[in-house]
Amino acid sequence: MEPRNRFDRSIQQDSSPVDDDLPGAGPEPHPASILIVEDEGIVAQDLKEALTRLGYRITGVASEGAQAVSMAAQLRPELVVMDVSLRGEIDGIQAARMMQEHAHVPVIFLTGHRDAETLQRAVMTGPLGYLIKPFQEDELRCAIEVAIHKHRAELQVREREEELRRSAELLQNLSLIDELTQLRNRRGFFELAQQALKVAQREHYAMGVFFMDLNGLKRINDTLGHQAGDQALRDTAEVLRDTFRSSDILARIGGDEFVAMAHVHSTQDLHALAGRLREHLQIFNQTHRRPYPLNISVGMTLVDIPTEEDLESLLARADAAMYEEKRAVSNRA
Incomplete structure (x- = not known):
């Protein structure tokens, strides 16, 4: 266990009164919410009092x-100030790692340890601060x-990256969609149908290709x-969707x-789909x-399946069958 030292409060926050009526004085920013993780009651109380003096809001x-x-997931603080050495099965470093798996909450470690092994373990969790006890109050404020x-x-970078990703995805989708x-x-059909054909070959089920x-x-x-x-x-397009x-x-x-490419079992299914299309045309x-x-x-x-034909060949076969139907209708007329 690390030595339990109450941090040095020899330098206090400037408590001079602020005149809210001064020109240019705006509303104070919302105080950051902080979760304290410390198993020494006296040290935890000192931290709570110091952070409150510094203007922060203690969520727990x-x-x-x-x-x-559990508290980090429930309370969603903006920052966790956590002792590295905690009693129990999970120490502060393990707790920080578990927090990062569920939420990207920043952590500042407090420790009396100075050994390289503890420092290396802590660094691997990606903390945003690491204070060695004893520390002064202004050091704590600067770290926070x-x-x-x-x-x-x-967060702003991640939001911009997510926005760029969504924009790129939208552009990609637009490039695969017929506007009318x-x-x-x-292009969209070939990208999806080629993948569907590979899956059908792997899973050994039949597909139907329609040319209309x-x-x-x-x-x-x-x-x-x-x-x-x-x-x-x-x-x-409406009739085909139906x-x-x-x-x-x-x-x-x-x-x-x-x-169209459809999942079917037999030629009978193909004719059933074609019959349903004609029924929907009549209703329309x-x-x-x-x-x-x-x-x-x-x-x-x-x-x-299995088949050696590529998608172009299958479409050409369905296209030829369509023109056979056109000729048959023309001859009957």
């Missing part, structure tokens, strides 16, 4: 490491102010204008072309008054 006093960790300032600066339909664009074409888009643009054409594309599951990958890959045309009928051609292919 803990005498054991486990208690300190430096620690709080450094901690707030670190809010489906994935071609909005029929008559050029005619809608030529006769009704591009605003109507844009609405037809948004309508198509047809496929949220876990399926939907995209508009350009012009009037849409693709009946319930929405548009100057055009929404009509979509569908080609599909089952991805048997």
